[in-house]
Amino acid sequence: MKFISWNVNGLRACVKKGFLDYFNEMNADFFSLQETKLQEGQIDLQLDGYYQFWNYAEKKGYSGTAIFTKHKPLSVSYGVGEHESQSEGRIITLEYENFYVVNVYTPNSQRDLARLPLRLQWEDELSDYLTHLDKKKPVIYCGDLNVAHEEIDLKNPKSNIGNSGFTIEERGKMSNLLSSGFVDSFRYLYPEQKDTYTWWSYMSKVRERNIGWRIDYFILSNRIAPNLIDSQIHCDVMGSDHCPVCIEVSL
Structure with a gap:
């Protein structure tokens, strides 16, 4: 099965920049989006053969997630926990007979780290949730x-160090999750690969x-890691400040 994840930084804008060409070319079983930045009724995507699941933020033009899949789930759930980010449309979970798919847009701690306490609470609740599912x-x-886990995962x-997305606290939460029975699919296959990223600032010439x-991931339960066929980062795909990430796994 092929899984793709992409922070599109506004789906309506991304559609104008070739999103559907990439979507059709990849022909994935699961296509997860973050930061869709729209409300119900603001886009009409004709995706033949795909079920569509959306989690919209209450705030217009902000956050939001979606999953498009060829496979009808046993159940669908939205969100986890009770803190303020629940209204931001950040989580969708699909349940299947042999596995769960959890699509997440993690809150940014913000440049001044004003949202770091919320972020750490989020990480704890999400870790408990994932462990429960597992x-x-x-x-x-x-x-x-929204975290570069190790120094190899960012250019500078x-x-x-200490900036949003690379604080000791955020990196520690990722380490804790991985040590509780999960694996970073890309590093599982390519532990030493450098200069492979998923997000670039819009500042001039940065990309x-x-x-x-590298802040976009596929994290897998340890026991299915041996079923991983490949983990790819499609750095050449434009349309957002993030690029898509892709795995193929035998399930």
């Missing part, structure tokens, strides 16, 4: 997780010079 059946957890680690961060 006790029932394997989990495929994907999305824009030394100058970014051309590949000054990026």
Whole structure:
């Protein structure tokens, strides 16, 4: 099965920049989106053969997630926990006979770290949620997780220590999750690969010079990691400040 995840930074804008060409070319079983930035009725996507599941933020033009899939789920759920980000449309979970798919757009701690306490609460609640699911059946957890886990995952680690997305606290939460029974699919297959990123600032020439961060992931339950066929980062796909990430896994 092929799974794709992409923070599109506004789906309506991304559609104008070739989203459907990429979507049709990839022919994925699951296509997860983050930061859709729209409300119900603001887009009409004709995706033949796909079920569509949307989680809209209450605030217009903000956040939001979606999953398009060829496979009808046993159940669908939205959100987790009770904190303020619940209204921001950040989580969709699809349940299948042998696995769960969890699509997430993790809150940004903000440049001044004003939202770091909320972020850490979010991480704890999400970790508990994923661990609970994993006790029932394997989990495929994907999305824009807004953290570069290790120094290899961003171009300039030394100058970014303590900045949003590279704080000790955020990186520690990722380490804790991985140590509780999960694996970063890309690092599982390519532990030493450098200069492979998923997000670049819109500042001039940053993407051309590949000054990026790897903050978009597929995280898998340990017991299905051996079923992983490939984990790819499609750095050449434009349309957003993020690029798509893709895995193929035998389920």
